[in-house]
Amino acid sequence: MEEKILDILEELCGDEVVREDLDIDLLEEGLLDSLDYSELLVDIKSELNVVISPSEVTREEMNTPRKIIDKVKSKLQ
Amino acid sequence: MELFTGYIFFSALVLLSIPAIILGIKEKNIKYYSFFVTLVFVIWALIKSPQAIAYLIAFCIFEYLIIQAYLKIYKAKGRVASTYYTFLFLSLLPLMLNKFLPMLPGHYKIFAFLGISYMTFKGTQIVIEIYDGLIDNVKLFDFMYLFLFFPTITSGPIDRSRRFEEDLKRKISKEEYLEHLGDAIFRILLGALYKTVFAAIFYQAMLRLERTSNMLEMIGYMYAYGFYLFFDFAGYSHMAIGTGQIFGIKLPENFNKPFVSKDLKEFWDRWHISLSHWFRDFIFTRIVMKMAEKKRPKKKLHRASLAFLINMSVMGIWHGTELQYIVYGVYHGLLLAITEIYEKKSKFHKKNKKKKWYHAIQWFVTFNLVMFGFLIFSGKVV
Numbered sequence: 001m002e003e004k005i006l007d008i009l010e011e012l013c014g015d016e017v018v019r020e021d022l023d024i025d026l027l028e029e030g031l032l033d034s035l036d037y038s039e040l041l042v043d044i045k046s047e048l049n050v051v052i053s054p055s056e057v058t059r060e061e062m063n064t065p066r067k068i069i070d071k072v073k074s075k076l077q
Numbered sequence: 078m079e080l081f082t083g084y085i086f087f088s089a090l091v092l093l094s095i096p097a098i099i100l101g102i103k104e105k106n107i108k109y110y111s112f113f114v115t116l117v118f119v120i121w122a123l124i125k126s127p128q129a130i131a132y133l134i135a136f137c138i139f140e141y142l143i144i145q146a147y148l149k150i151y152k153a154k155g156r157v158a159s160t161y162y163t164f165l166f167l168s169l170l171p172l173m174l175n176k177f178l179p180m181l182p183g184h185y186k187i188f189a190f191l192g193i194s195y196m197t198f199k200g201t202q203i204v205i206e207i208y209d210g211l212i213d214n215v216k217l218f219d220f221m222y223l224f225l226f227f228p229t230i231t232s233g234p235i236d237r238s239r240r241f242e243e244d245l246k247r248k249i250s251k252e253e254y255l256e257h258l259g260d261a262i263f264r265i266l267l268g269a270l271y272k273t274v275f276a277a278i279f280y281q282a283m284l285r286l287e288r289t290s291n292m293l294e295m296i297g298y299m300y301a302y303g304f305y306l307f308f309d310f311a312g313y314s315h316m317a318i319g320t321g322q323i324f325g326i327k328l329p330e331n332f333n334k335p336f337v338s339k340d341l342k343e344f345w346d347r348w349h350i351s352l353s354h355w356f357r358d359f360i361f362t363r364i365v366m367k368m369a370e371k372k373r374p375k376k377k378l379h380r381a382s383l384a385f386l387i388n389m390s391v392m393g394i395w396h397g398t399e400l401q402y403i404v405y406g407v408y409h410g411l412l413l414a415i416t417e418i419y420e421k422k423s424k425f426h427k428k429n430k431k432k433k434w435y436h437a438i439q440w441f442v443t444f445n446l447v448m449f450g451f452l453i454f455s456g457k458v459v
Binding site for chain 2: 032046
């Protein structure tokens with residue numbers, strides 16, 4: 001699951017750094033804008049069957065690869 | 078009496094704040110007292126217009142009933158798109174009647190009370206989040222308190238129900254409350270300074286420049302109006318947020334140095350934030366997701382552009398049905414789409430985007446595009 005999310009993120013951000021640094025701030029680094037975020041939610045839904053709605057969590061709660069992975073994990077349980 | 082205007086309001090605010098501050102310092106629950114103060118201010122502000130009070134009550138009851146009805150249906154039938162769209166439409170119906178009926182023959186004006194535009198966001202947000210499975214019950218008191226909370230009732234910041242309810246549940250220690258209180262007093266004074274000094278200065282400049290056919294003076298008017306809008310609304314927002322804090326609610330922020338933005342996407346993350354983020358979370362992102370799922374339009378960039386255009390046009394109409402607001406929305410939608418395409422496609426942009434001179438140009442272009450947008454908004458162009 002973790003691997004899949006990192007694949008999605010790498011594709012969206014166009015940068016391998018998301019694998020190397022799980023705590024990188026994706027918003028501050030300009031790696032994930034509003035548009036990429038929407039696509040991220042679509043990809044998480046289609047590939048992992050986990051539905052996260054756009055207003056469910058704030059962007060600050062989803063600003064690093066680790067937080068995104070943790071959120072998906074918590075929804076899987 | 079008008080909220081956040083004049084010394085009668087502010088004197089009353091100081092007096093009515095005292096019990097709230099005592100409750101806060103004693104670590105007691107402020108919400109029932111605060112609700113009482115809210116009722117006092119709302120009734121006082123509307124006392125001269127019983128009709129507006131009647132509309133306000135009718136509006137709140139209507140929104141509450143459709144939310145309860147939708148909750149019931151959702152629990153029985155689950156996530157059904159057609160029911161969802163019906164209730165979404167219902168939650169928007171009073172605002173649409175208010176905005177569009179005056180344009181039709183007969184010119185009926187209904188649901189006429191200050192704040193309906195802002196209150197509608199709250200009802201619609203609850204309907205959408207019921208559908209998303211994020212809300213499974215709505216208590217009458219919390220609902221009424223959220224809708225009527227006096228610092229935000231006329232012009233925001235636009236709060237959201239789940240966030241608001243968390244504030245209601247949260248226990249604040251004496252130290253934390255005192256810290257909030259200090260911050261609150263500072264922000265109310267800062268807001269007053271913004272409005273009574275800076276906004277007033279730019280307003281005077283506007284008066285001197287507005288009846289002109291001289292191009293240069295028109296440009297002067299444009300900047301004066303832009304800064305007036307900022308100081309007036311950011312000043313109000315400071316006061317509203319500060320007041321909210323005294324009464325135990327930490328409202329969302331509305332402004333974060335908008336004029337330092339280097340592109341329009343950044344600008345909308347810094348200007349009227351509670352509005353633009355509402356649109357982002359409840360309209361833009363959802364349109365993009367729908368289109369991405371259907372893969373229509375095929376190209377990601379086309380989907381983005383279309384979503385920006387729809388999103389900002391709706392925001393334009395929300396401001397008002399007059400032509401200037403619609404043009405303002407379309408203007409920003411088009412510019413955001415162009416920004417997106419430029420930043421994704423241009424090699425020149427990618428090569429220089431970390432350079433200082435390039436930032437200076439970006440800032441200059443963005444600042445002037447924003448100011449020209451305000452000129453459209455002012456109604457001087459169309």
